[in-house]
Amino acid sequence: xxxxxxxxxxxxxxxxxxxxxxxxxxxxxxxxxxxxxxxxxxxxxxxxxxxxxxxxxxxxxxxxxxxxxxxxxxxxxxxxxxxxxxxxxxxxxxxxxxxxxxxxxxxxxxxxx
Amino acid sequence: xxxxxxxxxxxxxxxxxxxxxxxxxxxxxxxxxxxxxxxxxxxxxxxxxxxxxxxxxxxxxxxxxxxxxxxxxxxxxxxxxxxxxxxxxxxxxxxxxxxxxxxxxxxxxxxxxxxx
Numbered sequence: 001x002x003x004x005x006x007x008x009x010x011x012x013x014x015x016x017x018x019x020x021x022x023x024x025x026x027x028x029x030x031x032x033x034x035x036x037x038x039x040x041x042x043x044x045x046x047x048x049x050x051x052x053x054x055x056x057x058x059x060x061x062x063x064x065x066x067x068x069x070x071x072x073x074x075x076x077x078x079x080x081x082x083x084x085x086x087x088x089x090x091x092x093x094x095x096x097x098x099x100x101x102x103x104x105x106x107x108x109x110x111x112x113x
Numbered sequence: 114x115x116x117x118x119x120x121x122x123x124x125x126x127x128x129x130x131x132x133x134x135x136x137x138x139x140x141x142x143x144x145x146x147x148x149x150x151x152x153x154x155x156x157x158x159x160x161x162x163x164x165x166x167x168x169x170x171x172x173x174x175x176x177x178x179x180x181x182x183x184x185x186x187x188x189x190x191x192x193x194x195x196x197x198x199x200x201x202x203x204x205x206x207x208x209x210x211x212x213x214x215x216x217x218x219x220x221x222x223x224x225x226x227x228x229x
Contacts, residue, residue: 006155033218042117042204042220043156088155090218098161098168101146101206101218105155 003027004091004104012110016078021107023089024071030094032065032072037086037106079111117207118187119221127229132192132199134224138207145188146218147173147180150202159203162188192226200228 005024013019023032031050035043047056049065049072056063060083062075076083088106092099118137126132138145143164148156158172162182173180177195182188192199204223 040222042206042222044220045217048217090156095169100158100161100169102158103148103156108153 003102004089006087006089006104006107008107009105010108010110012112013079014112015081018075018077019079019109020073020075021087021109022071022073023104025091026070027091027093028069029091030069030099031092032069033090033092033101034063034072034074035088035090035103037088043086043088076109079109081111081113084109084111117205117219117221119203119205119224121224122222123225123227125227125229126195128196129194132195132226132228134190134192134203134205134226135187136190136205136207136221137187138205139209139219142207142209142219144208144210145182146206146208147188147190148204148206150204150223156204159190195226195228197228200226202226 003025007022031048033048034046036046037043047063052067052069054065060077064073086106086108088103090101090103092101117139120135145162147159149159150156160173160180161169165184177193179191202223202225204220206218206220208218
């Protein structure tokens with residue numbers, strides 16, 4: 001059972017276009033993180049969203065946490081070839097004093113020059 | 114300012130041998146997570162440890178796999194009697210406290226295990 005569903009799995013678009021990728025769950029998370037991973041490397045944290053409805057911007061990237069804290073979206077404006085990579089969402093489940101971080105399968109994004 | 118260090122980067126083992134994967138967390142971090150990643154997949158949680166304690170090992174197979182994070186030295190993920198299905202990238206991540214969901218989780222570059 002995949003707790004976090006990411007869609008689409010693969011996305012290939014032209015440079016300059018806009019795109020949105022999604023991370024959905026039936027579970028509530030105390031926070032949600034987005035990571036980007038390049039081949040042969042570990043994931044790197046892009047953003048953490050904590051409050052339902054929260055919106056965070058990181059240059060051309062806009063992240064939103066759903067009101068019910070079950071889903072999130074990542075919107076990229078004017079995509080660049082440097083945005084190519086695997087985008088992973090990760091939800092934190094609070095277990096007593098500790099957070100368990102669970103990842104989705106990711107969206108593999110390819111920006112064509 | 115060394116990040117999370119994993120070694121070896123690549124490990125080749127024959128079926129039935131043992132694999133030991135090492136992870137040195139960032140300086141000052143006492144919380145370590147291990148994840149496994151197959152090609153075209155996300156990261157699957159295996160185990161979460163604090164110094165000298167296993168907090169959650171619900172994602173780790175009951176047999177052949179073990180993990181430790183001693184008071185001194187790196188965290189070790191040990192796989193005994195490896196099989197071809199163990200071939201994957203194994204990532205370690207560390208955080209400074211138990212609230213990794215609010216803090217930054219730092220990942221190593223992973224160990225690519227290949228079982229022949």
